Amino acid sequence: MESTKGRGKLVIIGGAEDKEGDCKILREFVRAAGGTDAKIAILTAATSEPRESGEDYIRVFERLGVEEVTVLNTIHKDDGDDPKNLEILENATGAFFTGGDQARILEYIKGTKLDSLLHQRHKEGMVIGGTSAGAAMMPDLMIVEGDSETNPRMDAIEMGEGMGFIHSVVIDQHFAQRGRLGRLVSALLQQPANLGFGIDEDTAMIVDGDELTVVGRGAVTVVDESDATYNNLDELLKDEAMAVCGVKLHILPQGFRFNLKTRKPISLEISKKEAESPVLQTA
Template sequence: MESNSKQLIIIGGAEDKKEDCEILREFVRRAGGTKARIIIMTAATELPREVGENYIRVFERLGAEDARIVDTETRDDASSSSALEAVSKATGIFFTGGDQARITSVIKDTELDRAIHKRFAEGAVIAGTSAGAAMMPDKMIVEGDSQTNPRIEIIEMGPGLGFLPGVVIDQHFLQRGRLGRLISALIQEPADLGFGIDENTAMVVTDRQVEIIGEGSVTIVDVEDTYDNMGEILKDEALAICGAKLHILPRGYKFNLETRQPILNNGSIADVSVLAGSANT
């Protein structure tokens, strides 16, 4: 049964597909369990049949009623009657990894884009891994250098599909050392919350609350009410940022997008001043 809430499962890439499949299992469960009708959006990958069939095998093994590929190689494909009909019946829509620029160049502002957003509003679960995670905000990281200090020129930004507007998302986060590029993106864009998702880890977004699942962590950077030197430097000079908040949340922790507060795995709000004081007594 579909939920009235908007639900997103945003995966940092390299999720388990062979063993317990915790993250993909959660997607199938939220999409209707054994009654789930899942479509696999392969726009990001250059191997749509191979990648799509791999996910079909996983979703069928987990018990989904139906799983099928919707491949869009061109923008014309994004107005095909078969693709639009598949979306209209889907309870779960899954975007594969690959190149996030391919997703937006083919799908954004098409009939298919509007149909997916309509199903999302009606309760279908949207999930995406790697490139499929990067495109979730309204502004996404198209590409950028990893393992470097924050600078203006290390990233290229572009429009995303806007399922979770007002934030920036990066994937393969710990594994590729992407803190510098996430901060660079935040300083340049009109967004002040950044989420860096480790591999085989996901943030499940429901009713403006994020829950962490999987084996790694989600790093949250909050740059609201901070100082930066963006207006004082040249393109190849280092960014400075002062007063940013950093949260690193593993499985079971949550984050409230409205209050910007972490929620501990026991369900209590993380009041940092109180917690720090109790830890030092």
Template sequence: MADNQEPGQLIIIGGAEEKDGDCKVLREFVRRAGGTKARIIIMTAATELPREVGEDYTKIFERLGTEDVRIIDTVTRDDASSSTYLEAVGKATGIFFTGGDQSRITSIIKDTELDTLIHKRYAEGAVIAGTSAGAAVMPDVMIVEGDSKTNPRAEVVEMGPGMGFLPGIVIDQHFSQRGRLGRLIAALAQQPAVLGFGIDEDTAIVVNQNVIEVVGSGSVTIVDVAEITHSNVDNLLKDEPMAICGAKLHILPDGYRYDLKNRKPILERIIQPLAAA
């Protein structure tokens, strides 16, 4: 990356984003990826219905004005070395990971030529987005699976290697809809990460260097465990509940921002202009 070149942005979506009407979250991805001049790649590795899902997103992105949309369906790790796919990603301004099973993304793409190239394009300014499973893979350590609507316990959540676009962070999606606060706290308690982002459906965080902006109809729950005053994690036996004291909790709706470097909300809310009819 050149000295004066800024890295790209991340758009991490909590799943179930609106696909009809205004499509606020997906519209934001298209806009930041270059608008009508964007070159968008749809990564379908997570889903078992790649053709159907890929075509659905293609129609949406084309309806929003982007003419150059391509689907990359990596079924095996060998596919991640395809010269055709590598050429397409090398020209992309926006790369979108669909939902499905996050383990499929890491098992097929992580540590391949395609993975290296996607990170290179991000460093060069491309926008990387993911919804649901595509959101889960963004950190260096991701939530693989876990129980929802439960109190924090060590066995509630299984962690695994993510794609490493947003290191030191834990992401959970479908957050308030599936009652995943306990799961997010359990994940944070097991990792060196001190910040967890729980992203509601039809809601995204836009990560632009050290500033995070919330976009969408729901909210983002931020859990900061950097300055906890007590935890019983080191002494827990199986099935015993966690105790976490002194954690910080922030809930931010559309237009609010968060300072990632200093770990605090930016309270001057951004008022988004109305989309043209």
């Protein structure tokens, strides 16, 4: 997996995040983007109601103390090359993708100047967040659509090109609430990736360098098939059930971390000990 070290954080949200109470996840996005000095661009490409969605997030971010929040509208493909939109993103410290339909993000942004600038600014340190559809589009390849509450099957999912902010993984959202383990495994086995992340609602994984941290009410389910001992993909027809053996499964609630390089979880107990340990001083 390519390292994300040196880039801005990714705040990848499973959808239905709290916008009325403490706003723990959105608060962490704002903190990562610079706190009250943050300049946030809201990208509404995924939703069919961009005005309502944009106003909703403006209200939340302003309540959290951000003074400069701007909606970056991309309702036509040409909007991805609009100099005004590019200027907004050039000055932003955080870009936030709303929910909706992830295919719309690719339709209106992929391949535009805005797409190139998003990747450039992320490499320079800009934070990128996304919820629901805005989470699904994060990898190189994304789940466009698929069946929930199903066993793994060859025809359970449709995959498509993603935005490529994180590499060699598959991400699914609304995970526990919609019973999506089967479709995540279906996607994982059919793609050149062997780490899958299922993110529950009101839950996020915050990717910082080679590690991610779980924040929120639910959990992140990690499926690691890198050491799988068997699958039956070579034997299957389109609508037949998949078999896979030797897959690792991790369930990580708030405070737990996961190292993308070593593919190992880091327990809350270890995280607490690290936080409590004094910083070593060198002469």
